[in-house]
Amino acid sequence: MHSHSAYIDATRLLFVLTTGSEPTASPTKGEVAIFVGETKLNAWDFWMRYPDYLADEMIEKYDGTSDTSWLAEAEQIFIDNEPEQRRLAMIRFFYGAYEKHDDALAxxxxxxxxxxxxxxxxxxxxxxxxxxxxxxxDLCASIVNDEPVLKWYRDRAALVNQIASGRRGSTLKDRQYERIEYARTKLGKEIPSIESDVRERLESRLNRPIKGTAA
Structure with missing residues (x-):
């Protein structure tokens, strides 16, 4: 029997797989698109589950483009307290953040x-x-219409897609390893939060405290 959390995981992965897939011109089993690789799936899922690491990537985007909309997106993550409310820990395995998604995929x-x-x-x-x-x-579209609260998964997958920028799973893993807290995590242990460090980085770019927080 599947647990309730397995259905939540399945919903999250459904938006990841549809958003990160590429159309296929030569289907083998009636598919209309293909999502390439478990490594990419875990890399995307990591950014879905660790809003602080995703915000860190948004700061990098700002640093590279001077586009302040990235700072606004990152700030909203902290305003909504996502690093506390939406973080779902992942274990560091041999090839980085990993989880067997068997139940959700089933x-x-x-x-x-x-x-x-x-x-x-x-x-x-x-x-x-x-x-x-x-x-x-089709199901993703109906979920958004019927359960507006689940639009978060659609919108977050779209942001991860922008951060991923079409890169292969192995490239995304290499990028995630550049964070020392991630790389130093012992095998089999939870990858830690970097909330406080990212908050400081973000406030230094904003030149002010994050909205709704104490100075």
């Missing part, structure tokens, strides 16, 4: 929303691709 497969593609070696790591069916996109 829900999506059983519902006919996704399929599991062939396994292949990518940089000597066995990777699985995910076949995305039209029903998955």
């Amino acid at each position: 829900i999506l497969v059983t519902a006919g929303l996704i399929g599991i593609g062939g396994r292949k070696a990518v940089d000597r790591v066995q990777e699985t691709n995910f076949l995305i069916y039209q029903s998955a996109f």
